[in-house]
Amino acid sequence: MKKLIRLILVSMGFLFILVKSQAQVDPNQLALIFSQTSNGGTARITGIGQANTALGGDVSSISSNPAGLGFYNRSEVSLTPAIKIASTSSDYLGNSSSITNTYFGMANLGLVLNNTKSDKVPGSWKGGSFGFSYNRINDFRNEVNYSGTNIDNDYLDFVLDFANTNEAQLGDYYIVDLPYETFLINDYSVSPEGDTTNGVWDTFIEYASPDSPVNQRENIITSGYQNKWSFSYGGNFGDRFYFGFGLGIVSVKYERETIYGEDRYPESILNYFNLYEKQKITGVGVNGTFGIIVRPINSLTIGVSYVTPTAYTLTDAFETSLNSIWNPSADYYYGSISDFTGDQTAGDRFDDWNYTLSTPMRLNTGLAYFINKNGFITVDIEWVNYANAKLKSSETNFSDENQKIKDMYSSVINYRFGGEFRSGSFRFRAGYNYMNDPMKNSDEINRSKTTYSAGLGYRKAAFYIDMAILYDTFKGKRAPYIIYPDQEIGPTPVADIKYNTTSLVITGGFLF
Numbered sequence: 001m002k003k004l005i006r007l008i009l010v011s012m013g014f015l016f017i018l019v020k021s022q023a024q025v026d027p028n029q030l031a032l033i034f035s036q037t038s039n040g041g042t043a044r045i046t047g048i049g050q051a052n053t054a055l056g057g058d059v060s061s062i063s064s065n066p067a068g069l070g071f072y073n074r075s076e077v078s079l080t081p082a083i084k085i086a087s088t089s090s091d092y093l094g095n096s097s098s099i100t101n102t103y104f105g106m107a108n109l110g111l112v113l114n115n116t117k118s119d120k121v122p123g124s125w126k127g128g129s130f131g132f133s134y135n136r137i138n139d140f141r142n143e144v145n146y147s148g149t150n151i152d153n154d155y156l157d158f159v160l161d162f163a164n165t166n167e168a169q170l171g172d173y174y175i176v177d178l179p180y181e182t183f184l185i186n187d188y189s190v191s192p193e194g195d196t197t198n199g200v201w202d203t204f205i206e207y208a209s210p211d212s213p214v215n216q217r218e219n220i221i222t223s224g225y226q227n228k229w230s231f232s233y234g235g236n237f238g239d240r241f242y243f244g245f246g247l248g249i250v251s252v253k254y255e256r257e258t259i260y261g262e263d264r265y266p267e268s269i270l271n272y273f274n275l276y277e278k279q280k281i282t283g284v285g286v287n288g289t290f291g292i293i294v295r296p297i298n299s300l301t302i303g304v305s306y307v308t309p310t311a312y313t314l315t316d317a318f319e320t321s322l323n324s325i326w327n328p329s330a331d332y333y334y335g336s337i338s339d340f341t342g343d344q345t346a347g348d349r350f351d352d353w354n355y356t357l358s359t360p361m362r363l364n365t366g367l368a369y370f371i372n373k374n375g376f377i378t379v380d381i382e383w384v385n386y387a388n389a390k391l392k393s394s395e396t397n398f399s400d401e402n403q404k405i406k407d408m409y410s411s412v413i414n415y416r417f418g419g420e421f422r423s424g425s426f427r428f429r430a431g432y433n434y435m436n437d438p439m440k441n442s443d444e445i446n447r448s449k450t451t452y453s454a455g456l457g458y459r460k461a462a463f464y465i466d467m468a469i470l471y472d473t474f475k476g477k478r479a480p481y482i483i484y485p486d487q488e489i490g491p492t493p494v495a496d497i498k499y500n501t502t503s504l505v506i507t508g509g510f511l512f
Contacts, residue, residue, distance in 0.1 A: 026401075027357075028402075031389035031405050031409075034357060037137040038137055042059055042078060043466035043506055045064075046455065047418070047454060047456075047466065048419060048420060048431040049417055050418075051379060052064055052068065053065050053303040053364045054367050055376075055378060056069070056071030056293060056301075061244070062232045063137075065293070065366075066244025066245055066289060067291040067292050067305070068244065069128060069130075069131050071236070071242065072234075076112040076509055077110070077111050078507055078509030079507070080106070081105070081107065084141065084503045085101075085102050086101050086143070088143065088498065090478075090496065091146075091495065092496075093149060095148040107135075111133070113131075114127075125237060127236065128233060129233070133232075137228050140222045140225060140255075141225075142221075143222070144218075144478070149215050150215075150216050151214075152489055153208055153483050154214045155275070156184060156203055160201050161487055182273065182323065182345065184205065185202065186201070205264075205268065205269060208489075214262050216262050221258075223253075228249070230249075240294065242292065243291070243292050244291050246288065250284065254281040257277070258276070258277045261274040269329050270327065271327055272324075276321045276323075277318075278319050279316070279317070280317045281315070283312050285312035291304060291305035299372075300367070302367055305364045306364075307362040307364075309359060309361050310358070311357075312359070314356065314357055315352050317352050321345065322347070323343070326343070328342070353393075355392065356391070357390070358389065360384055361384075362383070365381050367379055375419065375420045375421040375422045377419040380417075383411065383414075385410075386410065389405050408441075414433075414436055415433075418431035418453075425458055425460060427455075427456065427457035429455035432451070433450070433453070435448060435450075436448050445475060446475065447475075447476070450473060451471065461511070462512070463508075466506070466509075469505075472500075475498050476498075477495065478494065481493075
C-alpha cells in the first residue's frame with residue numbers, strides 16, 4: 001500500500017493531465033500513456049497518415065495488418081531511420097518560455113520472405129509471405145520548461161496543508177519528510193507571542209506575497225519508447241481474399257526526471273530549493289494481430305485488423321531528493337541546531353514495484369481506392385476504448401485505480417486519411433492523422449492530437465527510397481502543486497503548454 005500511496009502523492013499536484021505534461025505518473029495515468037500508441041511504419045505509410053489497413057505490399061503491414069503480406073510476390077528488406085525535432089512552448093503566470101530538442105532514432109526495419117506460387121500452378125491458393133519487423137510505436141522523448149513569479153502561494157503552502165490535513169507524522173510521507181529534513185518546515189507552530197504548539201506543521205520561511213515574491217521554475221525531461229517486434233504471416237486466395245496473423249512483443253522504457261525549484265527574494269532567509277524526482281518504468285508486453293483484406297473489384301480493397309489487448313509486466317523505480325540553500329540570516333532561526341549548515345540535502349529511494357497492465361484492444365477498418373495505375377486514396381477508422389485498461393498487482397489492490405480508469409477515460413474513434421499520386425518512378429504522398437481526446441471530462445482542454453504528413457518516393461524494379469515529413473501538435477496544462485479553495489491564498493498556478501513535433505523519416509529498401 002505504501003508504494004501505491006507514494007505514486008498517488010507524487011501526482012496529487014499535477015492537475016489537468018495530458019500524457020506528456022504530468023510529472024511522475026500514477027498507475028491510472030500510466031494506463032493511458034502506454035495505450036496511446038501509433039502504427040508507425042515506413043516513410044511510405046507515414047507519408048499517407050499511417051492509413052494502411054486496406055493496403056498491402058509494405059513492411060508496415062507486418063505490424064498493423066499482416067493480411068497485407070499476402071500482396072507480396074517477392075521478398076523485401078527495408079530500413080527506416082528518423083529525425084525528430086520536438087518543441088514546447090509554455091505560459092506560466094504571465095511568463096512565456098520555449099525549448100527545442102533534436103532526437104535521432106530508428107523508426108522501422110523489416111524483412112519479408114515471400115513464398116508465392118507461380119501463376120501457372122492451378123488453384124486459388126497463391127501462397128504467402130512471412131514477415132519480421134521492428135517498429136517504434138511510441139516515443140516519449142521531450143522536454144518542458146516553465147517559470148514565473150508567484151505572489152499568492154508556493155509549494156510549501158501545499159506541503160503544510162497536506163501535512164496538517166492528514167495529521168502527518170515523520171516517516172508517513174516523503175512529501176513531508178524531505179522538507180522537514182532540509183529545514184523547510186517544522187513540526188510545531190510558533191505564535192506571534194512566542195507560544196509553541198507541537199504537532200502543527202509550520203515554517204519560518206516567509207509566505208508568498210507582493211512583498212515576498214517567489215520565482216517558480218520547473219524542468220521536465222522525458223525519455224524512452226515503446227518498440228514492437230512483430231512476427232507475422234499473410235496469405236492470398238485468388239488475389240481477392242487476403243488473411244494474416246502475427247505475434248507482437250512490445251518492449252517498454254519510460255523515464256521522467258523533474259526539477260522543481262523556488263527562488264526567494266533577496267531578503268528572505270531562504271535563497272532557493274530544488275525538488276528532484278526520477279521515475280523509471282521498464283517492462284515487456286505481448287499481443288496478437290489478426291487481419292483480412294478483400295478485393296471485391298479490381299480498384300477497391302477493404303481491410304479489417306484486430307489487435308488484442310497488450311499484456312505488460314512492468315517494473316517501476318522511483319527516487320527523489322530535495323536540497324535547500326539558505327541565506328546567512330537563517331542562523332537566527334536555526335543557528336542553535338548543530339545539523340543546520342546552510343546547505344541541506346535529503347533523499348529517498350523506494351523499492352522497485354512490479355505490476356501488470358493490460359491496455360485495450362484496437363479495431364481498425366479501412367478502404368483503399370486505386371485510380372488505375374495513377375495512385376490511390378485510402379482511409380482508416382480506428383476504435384479504442386481506453387476505459388478498458390486494467391492494472392493488477394500481488395502487492396496491492398488496484399480496485400480504486402481501475403475504477404478511476406473507467407471514470408476518467410472513454411472510447412474514441414480515430415481517423416487516418418492519405419493518398420499517393422504516381423508519375424513514372426516518382427511517388428507523391430500526403431496524409432492526415434487524428435487521434436481523439438481520450439478523456440471523458442476535458443476541463444476546457446482539447447487533448448486530441450493532429451498530425452499532418454507529406455512524402456516523396458522513387459521506385460525501381462529492385463530498390464526504392466521514400467521520404468516523409470510529419471508535423472503534429474497538441475496542448476496540455478501543468479500544475480506543480482494543488483491549492484484548495486479553503487486555503488484562501490489564490491488559485492492553483494497552472495502552466496499552459498503547447499507541443500509541436502516535426503519528424504523526418506527516410507526508408508531505403510531492396511526487393512529480391
